[in-house]
Amino acid sequence: MRTTGKFAAAILSAIIMANGLSLPMAYAAPSSSYVNVDEKYDPFAEEEMPAKEADPSKLTFKERLALQKKEEQAAAQKVTIANVLPGHIYIPKKT
DSSP states (O other): OOHHHHHHHHHHHHHHHHHHHOOOOOOOOOOOOOOOOOOOOOOTTTOHHHHHHHHOOOOOOOHHHHHHHHHHHHHHHOOOOOOTTTOOOOOOTOO
């Protein structure tokens, strides 16, 4: 009975050791496809719901003025970032 237990322990140890040495490895395969990134992409823009563009001919004068004011404010808030090389990214502080 003792030899059977030792034999079973030896087989079990060999199985555990073999499983420990042959862990599956993941290797990165070289890719021939590249991702094209739009340089004018704004990651902070609201993409969930695209804004519906109203037909200017159907807007009242007040609505057209409000739309024009909104567009001017959006243009004034646009930030340009200098000294970022093409292919590099800019990450603002505290993000």
